[in-house]
Amino acid sequence: MSTVILKIGGSVITDKSSVESEKRTEIERISREIAAFKKENDINLILVHGAGSFGHPQAMKWLKDGFSARGVYLTHRSVKTLNSIVLESLNNAGVAALPVHPLSSCILENGKIIDLGIGQIRLMLEKGITPVLHGDVVMDRVKGAAVLSGDRLIPYLASVMNASRIGAGSDVDGVLDYSGKVIKKITPQIFAGIKKNIQGSASTDVTGGMLGKVSELLELSGKGISSRIFNASREGMVSRFLNGEDAGTLIADK
Numbered sequence: 001m002s003t004v005i006l007k008i009g010g011s012v013i014t015d016k017s018s019v020e021s022e023k024r025t026e027i028e029r030i031s032r033e034i035a036a037f038k039k040e041n042d043i044n045l046i047l048v049h050g051a052g053s054f055g056h057p058q059a060m061k062w063l064k065d066g067f068s069a070r071g072v073y074l075t076h077r078s079v080k081t082l083n084s085i086v087l088e089s090l091n092n093a094g095v096a097a098l099p100v101h102p103l104s105s106c107i108l109e110n111g112k113i114i115d116l117g118i119g120q121i122r123l124m125l126e127k128g129i130t131p132v133l134h135g136d137v138v139m140d141r142v143k144g145a146a147v148l149s150g151d152r153l154i155p156y157l158a159s160v161m162n163a164s165r166i167g168a169g170s171d172v173d174g175v176l177d178y179s180g181k182v183i184k185k186i187t188p189q190i191f192a193g194i195k196k197n198i199q200g201s202a203s204t205d206v207t208g209g210m211l212g213k214v215s216e217l218l219e220l221s222g223k224g225i226s227s228r229i230f231n232a233s234r235e236g237m238v239s240r241f242l243n244g245e246d247a248g249t250l251i252a253d254k
């Protein structure tokens with residue numbers, strides 16, 4: 001059975017200009033789009049969501065001076081609150097979904113994933129359950145602990161799970177060029193020429209914003225796995241992506 005990985009950005013499901021402010025109507029709408037797709041399709045779906053205002057401001061406040069158990073705890077607690085809201089919404093919409101917390105299942109080395117327990121993810125998929133991972137603060141062999149973005153989780157999961165479709169839903173129509181137009185396709189060949197127009201996030205974001213997203217997904221494209229960046233804030237776009245239709249920017253090797 002083919003596997004689809006969908007990341008929903010923190011910018012979509014939270015108000016990033018605030019602290020711990022979720023966008024319930026957006027979370028519920030996306031849950032309905034996912035539920036409708038799951039009902040019609042026998043496909044393994046793995047969800048990843050960003051932390052938005054339940055992680056970035058907390059990591060900035062509690063982890064800016066480096067590792068502390070209390071900082072890890074407070075940051076993780078916040079993103080876990082958002083994860084619970086997402087899980088509640090998915091389950092209410094009829095999606096059998098369970099949480100997988102990176103802090104409890106992953107090990108980093110200088111920010112890079114070196115281990116992620118996928119045993120439980122595989123078992124959930126076998127039972128038709130949608131595992132829901134999220135950006136998190138994770139134990140790191142070098143740094144003590146480090147922020148693991150949802151954007152970094154997707155390429156790792158895509159490789160180990162041999163995923164057929166990968167998408168990152170954000171709050172913009174795709175990767176935009178200097179004039180604000182959506183770039184239909186990004187390959188390693190054209191990246192150098194457009195990189196200067198791709199930046200971090202406009203809001204509080206301790207990970208890489210759009211440039212981080214594109215960099216992670218370009219690395220994945222090198223393994224022959226392409227992906228899409230599209231606007232999950234627009235109604236119907238999550239459905240479009242899940243159904244394999246054209247959406248946003250394609251990141252591909254060629």
Ligand SMILES: Nc1ncnc2c1ncn2[C@@H]1O[C@H](COP(=O)(O)OP(=O)(O)O)[C@@H](O)[C@H]1O
Nearest residue numbers: 009010011170175176197198199201202209210
């Ligand atoms: N060239 C670009 N195209 C699209 N977005 C860009 C670009 N450069 C910077 N950005 C910023 O990146 C943001 C998306 O990254 P981010 O806020 O981290 O979203 P997410 O919550 O989905 O991870 C956009 O809202 C925009 O402010």
Ligand SMILES: [Mg+2]
Nearest residue numbers: 050205207209
């Ligand atoms: Mg981000």
